[in-house]
Amino acid sequence: MTEWTDSTAGDEAVAAFHDAFDRLAARVPGAYTRHGASGARLVCTTFPAATLNTVCAGHELDLGEVEGFAEELARTGVPWSIQVRGDVDPALRQVASRYGLTGEVSLPLLVWDARPLPGALSPSVTVRKVSGVESGVFASALAAGFGMPEDVANRLALPALLEAPGMSGYVLDLHGEAVATGFNILVGGHVGMFNGSVAPQHRGRGHYRALVTARLQDAVVSGARHAFVQTTPSSRPLYESLGFRLAETWTYLTSAG
Structure with a gap:
């Protein structure tokens, strides 16, 4: 179950996240992003990681829009996923399974508001x-x-x-x-x-x-004035010790392999 702790901070961080990937894709040969009319997004960075090439389902789920992007991204040949904020709709899971996306990865989205930070580094x-x-x-x-x-x-x-x-x-x-x-x-x-x-x-x-x-x-x-990061379980405690907090958890539907 997704834990929602700060929906406003989450929405703002998600908007910044998408803007960041738009800018990244504009600088990488062959990479691109596409925005759907109903809120879905296609992100193709070309990097060989399923979470970096993804169809982001919008809050107002449009299965046709998601499947259109899924068909397009599947043709690229890169590892890819369908990313969901919140619980995965059963109908969306069925769409994912038709493309062999029967695995699942969850990543937390942590956010941070500017605050005093620790001082000087070690001289070494x-x-x-x-x-x-x-x-x-x-x-x-x-x-x-x-x-x-x-x-x-x-x-x-x-x-x-x-x-x-x-x-x-x-x-x-x-x-x-x-x-x-x-x-x-x-x-x-x-x-x-x-x-x-x-x-x-x-x-x-x-x-x-x-x-x-x-x-x-x-x-x-x-x-x-704010920061966002997706972390692994090993690095999450470090970020939280610096004042990061959980905004929401994202689910990526990926290839089981």
Whole structure:
């Protein structure tokens, strides 16, 4: 069952989330988004992750609109999903099953309002923005942190993304080595936080907390008054310790494989 704790904050964060993906898709070759008249959305980033290529069902469910987008996205050949805010309508589940989407993934959407944050980092670490000329550095740290292939990491570290207005890639340097990553997208008064990772051998030392804190501080300086993030179970307690709270939980209907 979906837990709704703050519907207004959720609606605002969702609008910013969609705006962020519109902007992202405009910078990635082959990626695109499409908006339906009844509120459904198609998001195709081309990245090989089902939650990053999705048909977002609107609050006012239009099964025909959803299925039209599903048919279109299925033809792309990328892993994909149908994403729902709230409980999954049985009729929508039937649509998903016709496309082999019989698996299910739930992700929380956490939101944050600007507030004082912890102070200085350890002298041994530095969090900094990376420019497009350092896309290789960012990609290598992403690949190490997520255990992803280098070619996928390179697509997430395109100079066109790192140099885009309102988009910022970050690395945490430990003794001159980039060991953690993050990517912010600033949309109006919101900042979306993506691609947070730490290389396995450097986990459990407070580096991720330092990275998230620095990214939030930088976003606030740039005008953000709210933040949103989708987290894994392992990182959620860290975000909550910094003041993030649950707005809602999203369900992604995915391929069982």
